[in-house]
Amino acid sequence: MASFATTECFLPLQQSFLAPTHHRQGNGTSSTVVLLPRAAPAPHHSKSLSFSFSSQGTNSCIAVGRKDRSSFAQTAAVRYLMGSVTRTQGLRFAVVVARFNEIVTKQLLEGALGTFRNYSVKDEDIDVVWVPGSFEIGAVAERLGKSGKYHAILCIGAVIRGDTSHYDAVANSAASGVLSAGLNSGVPCIFGVLTCDDMDQALNRAGGKSGNKGAETALTAIEMASLFEHHLK
Numbered sequence: 001m002a003s004f005a006t007t008e009c010f011l012p013l014q015q016s017f018l019a020p021t022h023h024r025q026g027n028g029t030s031s032t033v034v035l036l037p038r039a040a041p042a043p044h045h046s047k048s049l050s051f052s053f054s055s056q057g058t059n060s061c062i063a064v065g066r067k068d069r070s071s072f073a074q075t076a077a078v079r080y081l082m083g084s085v086t087r088t089q090g091l092r093f094a095v096v097v098a099r100f101n102e103i104v105t106k107q108l109l110e111g112a113l114g115t116f117r118n119y120s121v122k123d124e125d126i127d128v129v130w131v132p133g134s135f136e137i138g139a140v141a142e143r144l145g146k147s148g149k150y151h152a153i154l155c156i157g158a159v160i161r162g163d164t165s166h167y168d169a170v171a172n173s174a175a176s177g178v179l180s181a182g183l184n185s186g187v188p189c190i191f192g193v194l195t196c197d198d199m200d201q202a203l204n205r206a207g208g209k210s211g212n213k214g215a216e217t218a219l220t221a222i223e224m225a226s227l228f229e230h231h232l233k
């Protein structure tokens, strides 16, 4: 939010209401605050205006002073936008799941499908696409995103460290691939790929003592799908 000390310029009034009030400023001067209706026509003498900005909590106020000491102000409430996990009707999802380490990824997938069902996403609104490994997820996620058929793409995999640096290549490529898919397609692509040092870590996060990352990231997919569909169109 921009902040103004005193500026010789004119700010378009977004919203306000008629309520002349008097502000006593620190330097002993006072200004009359007249709140104008939304989209009020700009005063013709905008060149002679000065502005001061103050904010308390979520309300902000721009006091506009005129050289003749009268002024008006604008009060705006901060809007908070957030996806809703209870508004899932009509939302469609694709789940891209890697077959590599299937003992882990199938449990992640089950966790994800369980979350979708718990939040009233219909089975017919979910497509599951299997790919060989996590490296292949990004390209498929981007193709699915660009299809225009889905509100979010959930990407599931399990990258487990071996004896070489191949782990780093696959893990980093999977992460950048999912990120790029979301940015390039404009559809939220959610990173549900485990990157673990060993199989125990992976199984613990696929329904074991550390929970199920598939279930968790499915909830993220729902919230992001709702945010984009209900607030960012």
Ligand SMILES: Nc1c(NC[C@H](O)[C@H](O)[C@H](O)CO)[nH]c(=O)[nH]c1=O
Pocket: 098, 100, 101, 132, 133, 134, 135, 136, 157, 158, 159, 160, 161, 170
């Ligand atoms: N080692 C893991 C892989 N490796 C396979 C790659 O994902 C990819 O399919 C291959 O390099 C051909 O392009 N994939 C995983 O998902 N998890 C691993 O631990």
Ligand SMILES: CC(=O)[C@@H](O)COP(=O)(O)O
Pocket: 159, 160, 161, 162, 163, 164, 165, 166, 167, 168, 170
């Ligand atoms: C993440 C991998 O690609 C890894 O499982 C491969 O194992 P290694 O590094 O022993 O070849």
